[in-house]
Amino acid sequence: MNAPEHPETGRPGLHGADPVLAALAREVDALRRVVDGLEQVPERVDQLGRLVGQLSEALAAVTARRRIPAAPSWLLAPGDIGETRRLLDELCGWLQAVFLRYPDAVKVLPECWLWHPEVVEELLWLMHAWLAAYQGPAASVGAAGDWHDRQRPGVVNRIRKEAGSCSIERHQTRPGWNAPAGAPVPVPGTDHTELIARWWASGRDSAAPEPAPADGGGGL
Template identity: 30%
Template sequence: MSPLDPPVPPDSVLALNSVVSKLKRRVDELEKGAAADGAKMTELNDKLSSIVGLLEGQTAGGPPSGWVWTTMDQEAAAKAWEELVTWRRKTLRARFPTTWQATARPCWYRHPEVVEELSVLYLTWHSAYLDPEAPPRRAADWIDRLPMVRDRLKKLLERCQRSHAEQWGDPMDLEYSTPKDHDEFEIKAFIKADLADRPKSSEAEAEDS
């Protein structure tokens, strides 16, 4: 070997270099995997935080995670009716008319199952669209549910034209099958009667005493 030739490393050093190279490649793979796992963990944490917020009724300072109509007092029910009727008229009708048409019956508010379906639809819409931390996927999931909800609403209301003939008119009328919305006077009277059957809130009882 010429004095000018670089020294040849011993076999042990070559073997170590090979091991180091393999370890470096493995570290690189682990780092990439850790980054991917970290992204997944971040997504899961976001979902968990969102679920916790919904359960605590703190999402975007809006409505609680669920409405239990059977336990509402007068104040809670009045607020829920106002939110639901307003949302159905301003948002559902304007932005999702096909779904709104499935509820376009003069008596929709008289059917507890329909009110429950619309309540869930409203609360999940609120979570999907008004929560500033909601991922776009939540709105996509909400829209994906609409066809199924429409089908249930149609089935729940399909017999209304026979059971509420006084509101629909003559079955021989050509406009008989045309979707019709509720009468404002009648729904206000219904809500007033509904509230009268509910207990007063603790604050209202304190004021009366």
């Protein structure tokens, strides 16, 4: 069967070729979509690059947190007077500079705190939590906020319950200690650090030594 002639040209019409043209049009459209996809490849590569960068930063942060040194333990301190004295000296310096700036800490820390191993342990880890929050490789506003909101108040409350009502008099009679108001408060009882350091280094399983009498009388 011959194709019908075009009414104007008298040549065979293209009506019979329409399915072929439609198929070609579909192939061209498919190729166009492929090309469009290829044009988006650089953008997608950039997106993947940014994602990898974010994951790398997150991993670095986690690794940094794992590198934070563990807090030393007073309860498990080595039997070395140099080490026990170093721990107490560092702790006393931090108590003076930071902990005793808080009025509730001044009220709760008894002069005989050195005679309470659990109190020394609490204060040591609290000091190292502060160092990690403010100066460590993972220091952050969030860590500092946690120290203020949860860690410090928790330690203060436990000291109040365990030793807040205690005093040097309960270990040996001597004049009480009154903290001055309105100024940085000295760390109480630091004149006993040498005695406590020696005891904890070499005889912690025996009874604690009695505090030395106060200068000027009033003691035993």
